[in-house]
Amino acid sequence: MSTPRLPLPTGGDSAEPRRWFQHAVFYEVLLRGFYDSNNDGIGDIRGLHEKLDYLQWLGVDAIWLLPFYPSPMRDGGYDISDFFNVAPDYGTLGDLTRLLDDAHHRGIRFVADLVMNHTSDAHPWFVESRSSRDNPKSDWYVWNDDDQRWPQARIVFTDVERSNWTWDDTRQQYFWHRFYSHQPDLNYENPEVADAMVEMVKFWLEIGFDGFRLDAAPYLFQRDGTAGEHLPETHEFIKRIRKEMDSNYPGRVLLAEANGWPADVADYFGDGDECHLCFHFPLMPRLYMAVRKEQRYPITEILSQTPETPDGCQWAIFLRNHDELTLEQVSEEERDYLFSEYAKDDRMKRHMGIGRRLAPLLDGDRRLAELLYSLVLSLPGSPVIYYGDELLMGDNIYLGDRDSVRTPMQWSPDRNGGFSKADFAQLYLPPVMDAVYGADAVNVEAQCRNPGSFLHWLRGMLVQRRAMPVLGVGTMEPVTCPNPSVLAYVRSGTVADADPTIVGPWGATRATEPGFAGGAWGPPPAAPTVVPVGRGEHDLAGQRTQAVLCVHNLSRFAQPAELALARWVGCTPVEVLGRVPFPIVSDEPYALSLAPYGYLWFELSESGEPA
Numbered sequence: 129m130s131t132p133r134l135p136l137p138t139g140g141d142s143a144e145p146r147r148w149f150q151h152a153v154f155y156e157v158l159l160r161g162f163y164d165s166n167n168d169g170i171g172d173i174r175g176l177h178e179k180l181d182y183l184q185w186l187g188v189d190a191i192w193l194l195p196f197y198p199s200p201m202r203d204g205g206y207d208i209s210d211f212f213n214v215a216p217d218y219g220t221l222g223d224l225t226r227l228l229d230d231a232h233h234r235g236i237r238f239v240a241d242l243v244m245n246h247t248s249d250a251h252p253w254f255v256e257s258r259s260s261r262d263n264p265k266s267d268w269y270v271w272n273d274d275d276q277r278w279p280q281a282r283i284v285f286t287d288v289e290r291s292n293w294t295w296d297d298t299r300q301q302y303f304w305h306r307f308y309s310h311q312p313d314l315n316y317e318n319p320e321v322a323d324a325m326v327e328m329v330k331f332w333l334e335i336g337f338d339g340f341r342l343d344a345a346p347y348l349f350q351r352d353g354t355a356g357e358h359l360p361e362t363h364e365f366i367k368r369i370r371k372e373m374d375s376n377y378p379g380r381v382l383l384a385e386a387n388g389w390p391a392d393v394a395d396y397f398g399d400g401d402e403c404h405l406c407f408h409f410p411l412m413p414r415l416y417m418a419v420r421k422e423q424r425y426p427i428t429e430i431l432s433q434t435p436e437t438p439d440g441c442q443w444a445i446f447l448r449n450h451d452e453l454t455l456e457q458v459s460e461e462e463r464d465y466l467f468s469e470y471a472k473d474d475r476m477k478r479h480m481g482i483g484r485r486l487a488p489l490l491d492g493d494r495r496l497a498e499l500l501y502s503l504v505l506s507l508p509g510s511p512v513i514y515y516g517d518e519l520l521m522g523d524n525i526y527l528g529d530r531d532s533v534r535t536p537m538q539w540s541p542d543r544n545g546g547f548s549k550a551d552f553a554q555l556y557l558p559p560v561m562d563a564v565y566g567a568d569a570v571n572v573e574a575q576c577r578n579p580g581s582f583l584h585w586l587r588g589m590l591v592q593r594r595a596m597p598v599l600g601v602g603t604m605e606p607v608t609c610p611n612p613s614v615l616a617y618v619r620s621g622t623v624a625d626a627d628p629t630i631v632g633p634w635g636a637t638r639a640t641e642p643g644f645a646g647g648a649w650g651p652p653p654a655a656p657t658v659v660p661v662g663r664g665e666h667d668l669a670g671q672r673t674q675a676v677l678c679v680h681n682l683s684r685f686a687q688p689a690e691l692a693l694a695r696w697v698g699c700t701p702v703e704v705l706g707r708v709p710f711p712i713v714s715d716e717p718y719a720l721s722l723a724p725y726g727y728l729w730f731e732l733s734e735s736g737e738p739a
């Protein structure tokens with residue numbers, strides 16, 4: 129067997145190889161919606177395996193795999209009935225290990241969704257726990273005689289659940305659940321439960337996962353007099369898992385799904401001893417707000433409230449995911465505004481958010497999609513792309529709950545969008561079929577053939593990003609501009625010149641990657657040339673400084689920008705996509721004209737030499 133291209137860390141002295149996640153672009157995959165290899169209407173592991181060529185061609189570094197465990201599927205698989213297996217519809221553990229091995233050979237990592245807070249009520253642990261008050265698992269869940277305990281705890285699915293307590297007839301007690309009433313919460317006060325979860329983590333690390341997305345991280349513990357979120361006990365438990373990973377599985381990562389204010393979420397980094405990554409939930413709705421208000425303030429305000437990440441940590445930033453576009457982290461007034469702008473039809477609302485995909489949210493405006501991606505790819509944090517959004521796929525708001533955004537991936541204009549050869553009626557969900565977003569109009573095959581497609585644009589941007597490691601690890605410095613519609617910042621810092629773990633083991637090879645047939649249909653994006661730029665000094669051996677100026681016009685009209693770039697006097701901004709040198713920065717405000725929703729990335733080159 130050939131050696132994997134992925135430098136899986138072996139526990140050497142250097143921390144760098146373990147920091148791959150700071151440079152990674154993540155891609156979120158709904159297994160049942162991605163590709164159906166055996167034509168039973170349900171996407172599966174072998175199907176995903178067949179599409180690794182595509183994902184490698186696209187240039188993503190890590191896949192976040194949504195739950196694949198056995199489940200009654202009443203909450204998209206987040207209602208798990210066996211933590212140690214793969215749902216038969218998706219394949220076998222063998223299929224999974226083969227997928228992970230092959231992915232690692234290609235330099236692609238895999239992060240599993242880990243649901244630790246609750247199980248399905250069909251899980252044998254719960255079946256036993258509810259059967260009596262004195263069985264061996266009686267304390268594995270959270271039981272109470274009345275439903276009045278912890279009144280401060282909020283209800284997450286407000287439109288469906290009335291209480292976090294549900295009565296159980298057999299046991300004659302209430303059980304606690306933060307989500308659906310068919311998802312009882314595990315009792316972390318019981319050390320047996322905590323130990324079982326650590327065993328589960330080890331099991332999947334042994335299988336070969338490179339880390340976990342920690343589902344519903346804030347809710348593990350409850351305590352009287354609190355809202356039962358972000359409790360110190362919960363942080364302690366996550367740190368225990370981190371310790372286990374650091375000691376025995378270095379280089380594997382934890383990504384927290386903690387929906388809260390920046391300061392609360394930042395606690396999940398601990399002192400660099402808890403989660404490696406946390407989703408930046410409050411930033412996401414403010415990106416949508418900024419482009420409708422045509423003002424940068426929603427973004428700059430939330431960034432100014434965002435604490436520095438500890439060394440070795442990173443935000444994860446995203447536009448959409450498999451859930452509703454949550455509006456939990458905005459004020460009531462802002463929520464009303466976002467609903468009125470983005471959910472004009474009540475059927476678009478889901479829980480406390482909006483059940484639509486990126487493209488329909490933006491009224492199909494490609495310029496706006498490019499602008500938002502330009503932000504996500506250049507703001508501090510690792511970008512996370514939701515499957516199908518690289519095509520600007522549509523949604524189906526007439527499907528229940530969050531199925532509106534979980535329809536089959538659109539591969540081609542063939543039957544069922546090329547997702548499956550099963551009969552239409554057998555598909556897990558109907559594909560989008562409308563004239564605007566249906567597979568006839570939006571699919572991978574067509575976009576691969578069209579070099580001007582959104583798919584090619586995004587792929588090209590990922591190539592550019594990889595050539596600028598400072599976008600992963602650099603600091604962000606706001607650039608003053610009197611025009612409120614313009615958001616400009618410089619990402620700068622020291623990056624390693626030729627460290628394969630920084631530019632990625634794939635840096636040199638990705639652009640010429642064979643394999644995905646679609647690649648042959650369009651010209652490859654411009655070669656990723658890394659130019660020594662910024663202040664230019666190679667201060668440490670193999671290290672150099674890099675600085676990238678990113679300018680965004682959040683308005684639908686053309687805008688002038690006068691940027692305060694005094695710190696960079698004498699530098700030449702070299703536009704990244706075309707390598708065109710712009711006028712040298714002087715001590716006057718730097719003037720640019722920006723197209724509607726325009727964005728520009730410049731490397732600040734001291735020499736002024738275009739590559």
Ligand code: GLC
Nearest residue numbers: 203204206243307343344451
């Ligand atoms: C997370 C998941 C969501 C699920 C919930 C309960 O928020 O993203 O899809 O419904 O947890 O498990």
Ligand code: CA
Nearest residue numbers: 164166170172
């Ligand atoms: Ca299948």
